[in-house]
Amino acid sequence: MKKYLVVLSLSLGLLVSSVSADALKNSLTNMLNEKDTSPSMVNLSNLNINGKAKPVQNVPKTRSSKAVVATVNGHKILKKEADAHLKKRTQGKMSNFDHLPKKQRLRLIQEMALPVLALDSAQKELSAEEKEAVYSRLWMQKEVLKIKITDEQVKKIYDQLKQRSEENNTTANIPAFESVKDKMKLQMKDKQMVGNLMKDVEIKVQ
Structure with a gap:
């Protein structure tokens, strides 16, 4: 009787071990085949901790369209007028007077000043x-x-x-x-x- 119980115990043990082994195998297989849905790590391999930060590019400041950008014999020239003249002269390629270099601003104002000066002269000299x-x-x-x-x-x-x-x-x-x-x-x-x-x-x- 004892011999029978020992054999039965060994058989049950082997059966349980076999079932446990199969379950573990299946679990591992599922883990390997399962897609990782967790967030991936950021790749820091190319990070240069000794590098210097790039300087922020300076964006030219621009004034209000109603700002006075120049005066010609007391006549005020507004920025919106200078912008419109610049847009016309450049055929739409540029339309912001404040983005021009200082010398080009002066030339543009001189060009805009011609009709103003002509009007002043006409008012003074014409009967x-x-x-x-x-x-x-x-x-x-x-x-x-x-x-x-x-x-x-x-x-x-x-x-x-x-x-x-x-x-x-x-x-x-x-x-x-x-x-x-x-x-x-x-x-x-x-x-x-x-x-x-x-x-x-x-x-x-x-």
Whole structure:
């Protein structure tokens, strides 16, 4: 009986040991196959603890758009005016006056000063009649720019003039259309501007 119990105990022990070994094997296998979801460590192998910190790049300071950046004979030039002029001169490549070197700022202001200086001189030297003439001429030029004349309209007038010349046998002095197109277009604009100006005007000659 004792012998039977010893054999039974040994058999159970081997069975338990076998089960335990299989469980451990499976556990290890699962651990090896399982993906590590924990955060990875930062790689510090290339860290140079003796290196110097890189200097922070200096960003040019910029002023408010309403800030006065220069004066010309007492006339104030605002930053937004200088920015707009700079953007126009550089075709949009630069638009911040404060980012220019000091010498280029001076040149830009000198360029902007020209119409201011011309206006000062005109106000001092021109008579009232001359000022009126300047204003009238400027207004007329502005109105002419508003008028649109197409090449087709000019060509139509050119062909009419050419036909009249052919009828009168004077075609020898007629220039090519392309050589007179722009001049004719300007004349047609002037004529239309005068017509618009004189429209509905009441004139009485005493």
